[in-house]
Amino acid sequence: MRAQIIFFLLIICNFNLFVTSSKPSNYLPRGSSLTVEDASSKHLVSPDKTFTCGFYTFNDTTHAYYFSIWYTNSKEKTVVWTANRDKPVNGHGSRLTLTKHGSLVLTDRGGSIVWATNTSSVAVDRVELLNSGNLVLKNKSGKILWKSFDFPTDTLLPNQFFTENQKLISRISPQVFSPGYFSFYFDIENVLKMVYDGPEFSSVYWPNPDINIFQNGRTSYNGTTVAILDDTGALVSSDGLHFSASDVGLGVKRRLTMDYDGNLRLFSLNDTSGLWTVTWQAVIQQCDVHGLCGRNGICIYTPDPKCSCLPHHEPVNSNDWSKGCKPRFKRGCNDTQFIEIPHVDYDGFDLNFTRNISFNDCRQICLGDCHCEAFKHAIREGLWTCYTKGDLFNGHMNDESLYLRIPKRVKSSESNNILSVSRLACGGGDPKIELLPMLYNDASTRSFKWAYLYSFGVAIGAIEVVLFVSSWCIFFRKHGTLGSLEEGYRTISSQFRSFSYGELKRATEKFKQVLGEGGFGSVYKGVLSDERVVAVKKLEKVVQGEEEFWAEVSTFGRINHMNLARMWGFCSEGIQRLLVYEYVENGSLDKHLFSSSTTSTLLEWEKRYKIALGTAKGLQYLHHECLEWVIHCDVKPENILLDSDFEPKISDFGLAKLCQRDSQGLSQLSMMRGTKGYMAPEWTTNLPLTSKVDVYSYGVVILELVRGLRLSSWVVDDNVKEEEMLKLKSFVRFAQGKMQDGGDSWIDDLVDSRLEGKFCRNQAVKMIEIGLLCVEDDRNKRPTMESVAQALAECEDEVVTM
Known part of the structure; x- marks a missing residue:
């Protein structure tokens, strides 16, 4: 009997320890950890229970976890901040630790560091989640030494200061935290703006880009750059922006979020239902957001916003409309007809506009320019005005018509039947229109389940189950099943x-x-x-x-x-x-292309073309294909390395984001540095930089590959005589003049004379044509690296002839 009483008391003690350890806390002391597996200790909860902080996953079966902060009582467990938004950690073995050195460190399975604070040199005592939703590191006296409010992701909370060095960047999709293409921030003029910054173009779409700052009710004459959302639902900014929630007042939980669809919205939480209500949004007409439907796409209302393709086009990816539509025909300069697309317009990307001109003359202007994909003839200020379009982005409906250029061989019967919005079908075939996924309409992501402690017996049963499952996992880990998974995961992680x-x-x-x-x-x-x-x-x-x-x-x-x-x-x-x-064996391109040393080997034409094509493919991958699209910002021969087979490898990509921008420490992309002579004209303007800056730099490089000389007087090698240097603009005028003169010998005057005529004429012509297009001052006239790589690949198999 006595033994039974002792056993019973031990069970009660263990149960009390279980309950105590599982009680949520709002702080974590130095030297402690939160682990992804341990449900009893993986959360911090603010004192008023408004916010929870811990490991978050969209799907338990994926084992992809994020360290996040979310609203506790929202039905969808709405995340407002994430530490590792672009690099989830594994569902086994990951942990968050406040180290003895004072850093808050997130480690993946195997111990690799995924994220950490920069507080290792300060006397951090604890990490604490405040009622405001701010995760902070404090010293023993309570002074805040680091706070998550300084590093927002896509959401601004009440009383969180928003300054010039911060951005709200959208998610790429509703259930992926990785940064998307839409951002909200103070620009170089100290004005709050929203920008679409995608792989192919970048543009401001809010406030209205067609009118100036002051007409938009803003001012750039402000000494500070700060905005704040107060407890009543009103936002006030130093640039003159002011707005309020439709339910303005105290006692409501709110958030201002840069949604994945490019709209900035203020939400209010219904405490009873746990659902959010939109109480203000920046863009009233969703189709005014740039980039939603991609190239050749059209945003329409039926009545909700939807994406459609132009006639004779089809979606690149019907699950991702930002990739736009592709033509089902091959574009050409000849064999052209125009079809009328009623009630459609595309913002921006005008090659030119001409006032007081007839329809036929407008049509001829487009016909005479191979880069013209469509034209518009409309009345502006009482005059018929012609707009020719070089690219078709930001398509939307209006009261006018667009005239699309297509080959004559393409049957136009389909487009002749387009008399209304309903006929603008995706892919130009069946009258089918795909819905844009709208974040604020989706209230069915996932429900949040609470655990309840029903009785002493249930708790004991749960402990037994945990012990059984733990033993089962240990057994299989030792016998290979789980162990092999862990080994495979470590192998993948150890590559970097x-x-x-x-x-x-x-x-x-x-x-x-x-x-x-x-x-x-x-x-x-x-x-x-x-x-x-x-x-x-x-x-x-x-x-x-x-x-x-x-x-x-x-x-x-x-x-x-x-x-x-x-x-x-x-x-x-x-x-x-x-x-x-x-390590790349043959060093950088400049040492082979520009060296005048008698011991150096002349770079043969086949290798030059191989380098041009390979470099184009590398930039194409950075701009269009890799998960985190990258603008290089410093493409030049010194950053193109050559392996033992003279295959090019681009180096230093992404480094412009790591180094000092300017004396004031500004971090806008427009302040990044490149190399003079290879820098696009946008560097000297306030325009947001896009991938077209790399296209310009590549154009200089490909022309240098043909010429065999530096084309910028800014870059001079000690081994190259000054009089042999040609400025880029002089060479461009020289090349254009030779091409216009015609004849058979113009290409010989432009190619490196050291080759003694041993080059492929068609390839040389193609490289010069591409190079001249790439160095256009107007970035909208420059091709994409995708089209450059494709054009070069078409001539890859041609051989050198004398």
Whole structure:
């Protein structure tokens, strides 16, 4: 009997410990962790229970988890902040730790660091979730040393200051936290704007880009750049923006979110139903948001916003309308007809506009320009005006007509029947229109289930189940099933890793052999312990803390293409920031193309064309295909490496995001630095930079491959005589003049004379034509790298003739 009483008391004690340990807390002391598996300790809850912080997943079966903050009582468990939005961690073995050194660190299975705060040098005592939804690190006296409010993702909460160094960036889709293409931020004029910044173009769409700042009710004459949403639902900004929720007043839980569909919305929470209501939105007509339907797409209302394709076009991806539509015909300059598309217009991308002109003359202007894809003839200020379109983005409905250019061989019967919106069918075939997924209409994502403690017996039963399942998992881990999964996961993760500074110091023999020096730092040759030969780049003027540096570099580590230099890892210790790349045997292109040394080997034509095509493919991947699209910002021969087979590998992509922008520390993309002579004209304007800056730089490089000389007087090699240098603009005028003169010999005057005529004429003509297009001052006239790579590939198999 006595033994039974002792056993019973032990069970009660264990139960009390279970209940105590599972009680939610709003803080985590130094040296403690939250683990992804342990349901009893994986959450922090604010004192008033409004917010919860912990590991979040969209689907338990995917094992993809995010460390996030969400509204506790919202039905959909609405996330307002995420630490690792572009790199989820595994559902087994991941943890968040407040280290003894004072850093809050998120580690993946296997211990690799995914995210961390830059607080390792301060006396952090605890991490705490406040009633405001702000996750903070405090010292023993309660002073805040770091806060999540300084690093917003896509949502602004009440009383959270929003400043010039911050952005709200949309999700890429409703159930993927990765950054999307829409952003809300203070621009270079200190005005709050919304921008679509996609793979093919970038444009401001709110406030109204057709009128100036003051007509939009804003001002750029403000000494500060700050906005704040107060507890009543009113937002006030230093640029003059002011708006209020339709249910303005105290006592309502709210959030301001940059939604994945490009609209900025203010939401209010119904405490009873747990559902959100839109109480203000920036863009009233959703089709005014740029980029929704992609190239050749049209946004229409039926009555909800939907995407459609132009006639004789079909969706690139019916599940992702931002990729737009592709023609079911091959575009050409000849064999042209025009079909009328009623009630359709495309914003921007006008090649030109001409006032007081007839319809037929407008049509002839478009016919005479191979880049013209459509034209519009409409009355503006009492005059008939002609607009020719170089690209068809931001399609929407209006009261006028667009005239689309298609080959004559394409049957136009389909388009002749287009008399109403309902006939604008996706793919130009069946009258079928796909719905744009609208975030604020979707109230069925997933329900939130609460656990209840019913009785002492149920608790004991749950403990037994946990013990049984734990034993089962341990058994299978030892016998290979779970163990093999873990090993496979570690193998994948280990392809890109963090190196210690001492490890790289030994690998480079104390940074002994310098491979080169550039704007971002010096590069050293090294050999790792596994005998891999690497190039170690020591970065200079890095402004990010460890948290931001890890986030940026981990993105680069996931990029993999045969024409991109592979990054093997990085080092971030104290002030040291280093990157570890694969070693590329033949060095950079400039050393082979511009060297006048008698010992150097002349770069043959086949290799030049191979380099032009491979570089185009690498940039195409960065701009259009990789998960995290990247603008290089510094394409030049020095950043094109050549392997043993002279296959090009682009290096330094993404580094412009890591280094000092200017003396004021501005971080806007328009402030990034490139190399003079290869920089597009947009660098000197306030226009947002797009992938077209890389197209311009590539144009300079491809013309240099043909000419064999530097085309910029800004870049002078010691081994090249000054009088041999040609400025880019002079060469462009020279080339255009030769092409207009015609004849058979004009190409010989433009190709590197050192080749002594040993080159493929068709390939040379193609490279010059592409190069001249790429260096157009108007970025809308420049081709995409996708079209450049395709054009070069068409001539790849041609051979050199004398």
